[in-house]
Amino acid sequence: xxxxxxxxxxxxxxxxxxxxxxxxxxxxxxxxxxxxxxxxxxxxxxxxxxxxxxxxxxxxxxxxxxxxxxxxxxxxxxxxxxxxxxxxxxxxxxxxxxxxxxxxxxxxxxxxxxxxxxxxxxxxxxxxxxxxxxxxxxxxxxxxxxxxxxxxxxxxxxxxxxxxxxxxxxxxxxxxxxxxxxxxxxxxxxxxxxxxxxxxxxxxxxxxxxxxxxxxxxxxxxxxxxxxxxxxxxxx
Amino acid sequence: xxxxxxxxxxxxxxxxxxxxxxxxxxxxxxxxxxxxxxxxxxxxxxxxxxxxxxxxxxxxxxxxxxxxxxxxxxxxxxxxxxxxxxxxxxxxxxxxxxxxxxxxxxxxxxxxxxxxxxxxxxxxxxxxxxxxxxxxxxxxxxxxxxxxxxxxxxxxxxxxxxxxxxxxxxxxxxxxxxxxxxxxxxxxxxxxxxxxxxxxxxxxxxxxxxxxxxxxxxxxxxxxxxxxxxxxxxxxxxxxxxxxxxxxxxxxxxxxxxxxxxxxxxxxxxxxxxxxxxxxxxxxxxxxxxxxxxxxxxxxxxxxxxxxxxxxxxxxxxxxxxxxxxxxxxxxxxxxxxxxxxxxxxxxxxxxxxxxxxxxxxxxxxxxxxxxxxxxxxxxxxxxxxxxxxxxxxxxxxxxxxxxxxxxxxxxxxxxxxxxxxxxxxxxxxxxxxxxxxxxxxxxxxxxxxxxxxxxxxxxxxxxxxxxxxxxxxxxxxxxxxxxxxxxxxxxxxxxxxxxxxxxxxxxxxxxxxxxxxxxxxxxxxxxxxxxxxxxxxxxxxxxxxxxxxxxxxxxxxxxxxxxxxxxxxxxxxxxxxxxxxxxxxxxxxxxxxxxxxxxxxxxxxxxxxxxxxxxxxxxxxxxxxxxxxxxxxxxxxxxxxxxxxxxxxxxxxxxxxxxxxxxxxxxxxxxxxxxxxxxxxxxxxxxxxxxxxxxxxxxxxxxxxxxxxxx
Numbered sequence: 001x002x003x004x005x006x007x008x009x010x011x012x013x014x015x016x017x018x019x020x021x022x023x024x025x026x027x028x029x030x031x032x033x034x035x036x037x038x039x040x041x042x043x044x045x046x047x048x049x050x051x052x053x054x055x056x057x058x059x060x061x062x063x064x065x066x067x068x069x070x071x072x073x074x075x076x077x078x079x080x081x082x083x084x085x086x087x088x089x090x091x092x093x094x095x096x097x098x099x100x101x102x103x104x105x106x107x108x109x110x111x112x113x114x115x116x117x118x119x120x121x122x123x124x125x126x127x128x129x130x131x132x133x134x135x136x137x138x139x140x141x142x143x144x145x146x147x148x149x150x151x152x153x154x155x156x157x158x159x160x161x162x163x164x165x166x167x168x169x170x171x172x173x174x175x176x177x178x179x180x181x182x183x184x185x186x187x188x189x190x191x192x193x194x195x196x197x198x199x200x201x202x203x204x205x206x207x208x209x210x211x212x213x214x215x216x217x218x219x220x221x222x223x224x225x226x227x228x229x230x231x232x233x234x235x236x
Numbered sequence: 237x238x239x240x241x242x243x244x245x246x247x248x249x250x251x252x253x254x255x256x257x258x259x260x261x262x263x264x265x266x267x268x269x270x271x272x273x274x275x276x277x278x279x280x281x282x283x284x285x286x287x288x289x290x291x292x293x294x295x296x297x298x299x300x301x302x303x304x305x306x307x308x309x310x311x312x313x314x315x316x317x318x319x320x321x322x323x324x325x326x327x328x329x330x331x332x333x334x335x336x337x338x339x340x341x342x343x344x345x346x347x348x349x350x351x352x353x354x355x356x357x358x359x360x361x362x363x364x365x366x367x368x369x370x371x372x373x374x375x376x377x378x379x380x381x382x383x384x385x386x387x388x389x390x391x392x393x394x395x396x397x398x399x400x401x402x403x404x405x406x407x408x409x410x411x412x413x414x415x416x417x418x419x420x421x422x423x424x425x426x427x428x429x430x431x432x433x434x435x436x437x438x439x440x441x442x443x444x445x446x447x448x449x450x451x452x453x454x455x456x457x458x459x460x461x462x463x464x465x466x467x468x469x470x471x472x473x474x475x476x477x478x479x480x481x482x483x484x485x486x487x488x489x490x491x492x493x494x495x496x497x498x499x500x501x502x503x504x505x506x507x508x509x510x511x512x513x514x515x516x517x518x519x520x521x522x523x524x525x526x527x528x529x530x531x532x533x534x535x536x537x538x539x540x541x542x543x544x545x546x547x548x549x550x551x552x553x554x555x556x557x558x559x560x561x562x563x564x565x566x567x568x569x570x571x572x573x574x575x576x577x578x579x580x581x582x583x584x585x586x587x588x589x590x591x592x593x594x595x596x597x598x599x600x601x602x603x604x605x606x607x608x609x610x611x612x613x614x615x616x617x618x619x620x621x622x623x624x625x626x627x628x629x630x631x632x633x634x635x636x637x638x639x640x641x642x643x644x645x646x647x648x649x650x651x652x653x654x655x656x657x658x659x660x661x662x663x664x665x666x667x668x669x670x671x672x673x674x675x676x677x678x679x680x681x682x683x684x685x686x687x688x689x690x691x692x693x694x695x696x697x698x699x700x701x702x703x704x705x706x707x708x709x710x711x712x713x714x715x716x717x718x719x720x721x722x723x724x725x726x727x728x729x730x731x732x733x734x735x736x737x738x739x740x741x742x743x744x745x746x747x748x749x750x751x752x753x754x755x756x757x758x759x760x761x762x763x764x765x766x767x768x769x770x771x772x773x774x775x776x777x778x779x780x781x782x783x784x785x786x787x788x789x790x791x792x793x794x795x796x797x798x799x800x801x802x803x804x805x806x807x808x809x810x811x812x813x814x815x816x817x818x819x820x821x822x823x824x825x826x827x828x829x830x831x832x833x834x835x836x837x838x839x840x841x842x843x844x845x846x847x848x849x850x851x852x853x854x855x856x857x858x859x860x861x862x863x864x865x866x867x868x869x870x871x872x873x874x875x876x877x878x879x880x881x882x883x884x885x886x887x888x889x890x891x892x893x894x895x896x897x898x899x900x901x902x903x904x905x906x907x908x909x910x911x912x913x914x915x916x917x918x919x920x921x922x923x924x925x926x927x928x929x930x931x932x933x934x935x936x937x938x939x940x941x942x943x944x945x946x947x948x
Contacts, residue, residue, distance in 0.1 A: 119820045121830035162756075169881045178881030181830050182822025200828065208826055209879050209889065213495055 032235045035069055036222045039204060042096035043075040044217040057217075061102060063092035066189055066197075066225055090190040096219055099168055099177065099202070101159045104190040106135025111190025114138075115158040117166060118184045122222070125184050128194035128231040133186070134158050159185060167199055175212040177202045194231050197223035280348065281373040281393040283613065283625065284382050284579055285569055293625055293645035293657050295726055295742040295781070297321075297374040301397065304366050306854060306865050308901040308919040308943065310410060310418040310439065312344075312394070313361035313934075315372055318867045318899070320801020320850040321781040322374070325843050326934045329360025335376055335744050336777035336807035336844050337389030341665055343379070345393040347480055349515055350386070352561050353537030357668060363484065363509075365437045365462050367408075367420050370397035376781070377726040377744060378663025381627040381643035382611055388663030388722055389746070396466050396480065399424050399431030405948040412919075412941025415442030415457075432467035443490070444936045446929040451502060454933045456490030473521075480515040491546070502546040511537040525571045531583075533563045558590035559669075575617045582610035594673045598693045603673040606634045623647040631664075635672050635689055637716045639664060653732040657742070664719040671717070671752050671769040683764040685754060688717040691768045695758060698766065706759045711768070718771050722748040728781075736787040745778040775841065779805035783850075794857040801850040807841040812884055823887060824880040839885035845871035845894075861905035870896040876931060892931045898923045908946065915945040 041062055045055040062075040063086065072092040073083055086092070090111040095102040104111035114133035118125065134141075135158060142154030143165040155161045163170040167185065170177045179199040187195050200206055201220040224235040276290040277298050289298055299315055309315045313330045316322050323333040331339025340357030343350060344364075351359060366372070372394055379387040403425045410418040422435035443457040465481040490505040513535035520528045536559065543553035565583030572578065589603040596602050613627035628642040643661030650656075667688065674687040675694055686694040692711040698704050728742030751773035756765035783801040813835065815821050821833045840846060851868040873894045875885020885891055901919040908914035918941075925938040 119822075121822060121832075123830065164883070169878075169883050171878060171883065174877055176878070178878070180822075180881045181824035182820070182832065182882075 032224050032226060032233065034222050034224055034235050035066075036220070037064065037069065038206070038220045040064060040071065040096060040219040040221070041075055042202075042217045042219055043098055044215060046076070057098075059097070061087075061095035061097040063087060063095045063104075065091055066093040066195055066223060067191070067193070067227070093189040093195075094187070098217055099166075100157065100161055101167065101185075102136050103158050103187060105188075106158070107137030107156075108135075109190065112192045113188055113190045115185055115187035117159055118186055119182060120184055121182050122184045122196060122198040125186070125196050126232075126234045128186055128196065128226070128233055130231065133188055158187075168202065176210050177212075177216065178210055189225070193225060193227055193229060194233065195223050195225040196233050197221055277371065279371075279373050280395065281345070281391055282375045282379070283615065284348075284567065284581075285577075290655060290730070291623070291647065291649075293623065293647035294379070294659055295376040295657065295728060295740075295744075297376075299372045299374075301366075301370055303854075304369070304372075306863050306901065306903060307867065307899070308410070308865075308903075308917055308921075308941065309366050311362045312364040312366060312372070312392075315366055316361060316374075316392070318850065318852065318869065319374060320783045320799075321376070321803040321848070323845065323848060323871060324361070324934065325358070326932060327358050327843075328355040329358045330362050330934055331358035332361060332392065333843070334374075334390035335746060336779065336805045336841070337746070338843075340668065341386065341389040341663075343383055343386040343391045345383075345391060346482070346513065347396055347515060348393060349513070349531070349533040349535075349563070350383075350561070351513075352535050352559055353509075353511055353539075354668075355539075363460075363486070363511075364394065365418075365420075365439060366394075367422070367437050367462070368396050368433065368435050368464050368466065370395050376742070377659060378641075378643065378661045378722060378724045378746075380641045380663040381629045381661055382613065384609055384629060384631050384641075385664060385666040385719065388665050388720070388748075396464075397433070398468055398478075399426040399433040399466065401426045401428065401431065406946065408943065408945040410917075410941055410943035413939040414444045414455075414936065416440070416939070416941070418943075426468075428470075430467065430469040432465065434465050435463070437462040437464075446927055446933065446936065450493070451500070452492035453490055454929075455936065456488045456505070456507075458486055458488035460484065460486040475521075476519040478515075478517045478519070480517075481513070483510075483512040485510050503543045503552065504546055506540075506542045506544075508540045509538070511535070527569045529567045529569070531563075531565045531567075533561075533565070535561045555593065556591045557593070558588075560588045562586045577615040579613045580611075582608075584608045589669060589673065593676070594669060595675060597690060598697075603669070603689075605672070608632045621649050623649075631719075633666065635717075636667055637718045639719055639721070641721075654729070655731075656729040658725075658727045660723070660725055662721060662723055663746075664721040666719050667717055667752055667769065682760065682762045683767065684760070685767045688769055691757070695766060698758070698760070703760050703762075704758050704766070705761045708757055708759070711757065714768075717752070717769065718750050720748065720751050720771070722746050736790065738785045739782070741780065741782040743778075743780045746776060748775045748777075751775060774810040775808060776810065777805065777807040777844075779803060793859050794855070796856075797852075797854045799850075799852040801852075803848045805840075805844055805846055805848070807844040808838065809841060812838065821882055821884075823882060825887065826889075833882070833886055837886050839873075839875040839891060842875045842877070842885060845874040847872040863903045864901070865903075866898065866900045868896060868898045870894065892928055895926050895928065895932075895935075896924070897921075897926055897935070911948070913947040915947075917943045917945070919943070 043057045043060055046057050049056055058075055058078055060075045063072045065072050073086045077083060088110060090104060092104050093113055102108040103113035103115050105113035114135040116132045137156050139156045139158050142156060142160035154165060160166040167179055167183055168177055169180050185197045189195060199219060199221045203210060203214040203216050204218040206220040207214050224233050226233055276288040278286050279289050279292060279296060279298055280286055282292045282294045282296050289296060297319055304315050307318060313324060316332055317324050325331040325333045325339055332342050334342045338357060344359050375391045379391045383391060406422040408420040417440050419438045420435055424433040425431060438461055440459040443453045443455045446454040462484045467479045469477045486509040488507045492505055493500045493502045515533050517531045522528055539557045541555045542551060545552050563583055563585040565581060567579060567581035570578045585607045587605045594603045609629060609631045611629035615625045617623050624646055626644045630640050632638040641662045641664055645659035648656040670687060672687045672689050674685055675690045676685045695711050724746045726742055726744045730740035732738045750771035752769050753772045754767040755770050757768040758766040760766060781803045783799060785799045788798050789796040816833060816835045816838055819832060822830050823833050824830045848871045853866045855864045873891040875890055876892050877890055878884060879890055880887060899921045900923055901917055903915060903917040906914045906916055921939040922937060927935055927937045
């Protein structure tokens with residue numbers, strides 16, 4: 001601020017003789033905020049089967065509104081009418097159930113949302129790609145399940161499911177499910193705005209170091225949303 | 237020429253000879269105490285026939301009983317941890333890492349026959365006492381062309397000492413930290429025609445706890461009993477019968493805690509292991525140039541595991557495992573001329589499994605496998621300075637694809653003090669039991685896993701139950717599962733530039749394919765997968781092993797030997813290497829910063845130190861009857877976990893820090909009544925008290941011990 005004032009004063013004196021940088025007509029880019037979403041439940045364990053002791057869950061998505069930064073319907077909402085009403089709206093952008101992520105568009109909802117996964121660090125993405133977004137149900141390029149008799153197509157979600165196919169890696173030895181580093185989810189929201197996001201943790205309260213004994217299916221993620229419809233994603 | 241003499245000597249002499257015949261040096265003129273290599277021991281593992289160590293074309297190490305005693309070793313792990321180029325690997329027991337391979341790729345033999353019983357691929361080296369052994373032979377690189385499955389990384393052969401002539405009794409006891417005791421009673425009697433040796437060994441420990449903050453000991457309390465019988469009987473000067481038998485029982489007790497829904501629940505853990513083996517053998521000299529060895533071998537390995545909840549004593553988990561192995565084999569050794577020597581052999585083996593995890597199939601049949609094999613080896617000396625040895629083995633197995641495994645090895649000796657060795661060979665490892673026979677459904681997570689022989693019926697059953705949403709492939713269309721296999725190159729040599737100095741070096745490259753991994757084969761209606769086992773992954777391990785032995789002092793009264801060893805190792809997954817080269821692999825530091833990784837950031841496969849070094853010094857003072865030994869081993873850091881989601885070790889907190897461990901022993905013979913010999917030994921293991929709690933459970937800090945041995 002001080003610099004700006006000083007520069008303005010200085011400009012007043014010397015304007016006739018020389019230019020000042022800040023006097024150039026090009027506007028300062030507006031830096032966007034990095035928003036953080038913590039402990040978003042993604043259909044966590046809701047009880048145990050009394051006979052087998054196996055954990056059970058509702059098998060429902062949590063639907064999240066990136067523009068407002070809030071949950072529209074949690075996976076704990078089991079009322080079918082409420083879910084039907086809200087999920088059929090464009091008030092949500094992204095949904096989480098276990099490791100599966102959906103976007104409000106295509107086969108998942110009435111919105112315009114679509115996404116793609118970039119092999120680029122989150123901090124290095126300053127502009128959303130122009131093309132390459134696919135809606136749920138339209139992704140024909142998911143890494144197939146490799147089998148000895150040839151490939152079998154994966155689920156056609158915008159972000160492919162399965163370990164190392166999409167956003168996460170699962171290690172059966174340590175039983176840790178970790179987001180793959182250097183993977184950035186580029187997306188268009190239900191109303192057509194661009195955003196980038198990365199997932200930081202799948203465990204409650206984002207334990208550091210990661211700990212498989214902590215309850216899972218709680219997303220912590222950060223994202224940058226450009227509300228003006230442009231593809232500019234420069235952030236602080 | 238030497239080969240011919242040696243072979244003739246052995247073929248003719250052995251059946252009638254005394255037990256120590258194998259110690260007769262190939263060329264007795266070579267025994268010279270001013271030389272660091274006083275005489276070359278006779279070894280049997282690399283070629284399945286007797287041969288002087290220095291004339292073996294494969295990288296081979298021998299540890300003699302005398303060395304083991306001087307080092308205060310009681311279990312196989314104590315011996316192998318001190319051998320240059322070998323590393324131990326904690327995974328369901330102390331496993332052995334040879335040339336960068338996990339423990340399941342090294343074959344462990346007792347008098348040439350396989351020791352059975354592995355957990356998660358690891359044969360726990362603490363199961364085997366070194367009592368009664370004459371020597372341990374370690375052959376690096378694949379020997380599958382003679383031994384078949386598991387001999388992919390190397391072979392370790394525990395060779396027992398045949399009963400000597402006369403009568404001998406021995407008592408030994410060792411008492412040390414953590415309530416560890418090792419007691420042995422041994423009796424031996426022999427004449428020219430026959431002899432027998434029997435020993436009992438009891439090895440026990442109260443266990444230890446490196447992580448007092450968490451409930452449960454790091455190492456459980458246990459008691460292990462071993463009874464071992466070895467006998468020989470010469471029926472005539474042509475027929476020698478041998479019988480070996482061993483039985484061991486181990487009981488162990490421990491406790492652990494699990495967290496369920498945020499509450500700690502404590503359990504008692506009880507385990508018992510019973511295993512035995514029986515090994516009759518007949519060696520028949522058919523003519524001066526032809527010998528037949530017929531062997532029967534039977535072994536059984538059983539374990540019982542019980543978990544009881546401490547709160548109410550309820551049995552919450554029980555698991556039994558039962559493995560039976562039966563083998564019959566015949567081997568002909570023929571010497572055609574001074575330059576040609578052939579071994580031909582074949583056999584059949586049957587293996588049966590029992591236990592909760594390996595249930596009967598749809599027809600009610602318990603898992604069982606049959607195997608037939610034949611092998612051939614020809615050794616040829618085209619020139620005095622050159623020896624070529626070629627071998628191959630054919631294995632046909634009821635549950636995996638038949639295979640042929642060849643190997644060729646070359647030894648060049650341009651001078652008496654110089655040897656070059658080179659070999660190219662293939663190794664293989666049969667699919668593990670779970671990869672064949674598992675039929676597992678995880679009730680909590682909802683997925684299923686089937687072994688190769690259970691996949692078709694398992695998927696059919698799930699389909700009938702309507703539990704399959706999408707079948708990716710028809711299990712009936714799958715190829716038969718193949719053994720994991722490698723092609724290996726070893727090249728090196730040894731030189732004695734001076735009589736007091738010896739060097740040896742070996743470079744290795746193992747190219748491994750068809751490693752078996754799980755892959756989904758169907759999606760279930762609950763969204764989870766059905767997994768099968770497929771030949772997929774490819775890795776390579778390569779490196780250099782080098783050691784130097786120096787006789788620093790060689791007086792009439794005392795001598796000092798120093799040995800240094802070093803290994804450089806690279807063990808890498810090819811898929812990871814390809815991804816790193818294309819630049820799609822990143823790391824993420826704890827603050828969240830992401831950065832691209834290159835090939836140089838790859839710490840290699842988990843559990844492999846790129847650098848390891850060993851140091852040994854042995855001092856003997858004859859007038860005082862005193863020996864002292866100091867051993868050190870250092871390993872550079874190694875990856876052991878992934879914390880940032882790229883499935884490889886790249887961050888500092890994903891590595892076990894480098895460490896060095898030093899052991900020392902002093903042994904002195906003391907006066908004993910009559911004709912008895914007595915020996916006292918004081919020792920310290922891990923003198924610098926290095927620990928890596930929770931990361932290296934087998935490193936319990938400093939341990940002191942005293943042992944006494946009385947021979948009558």
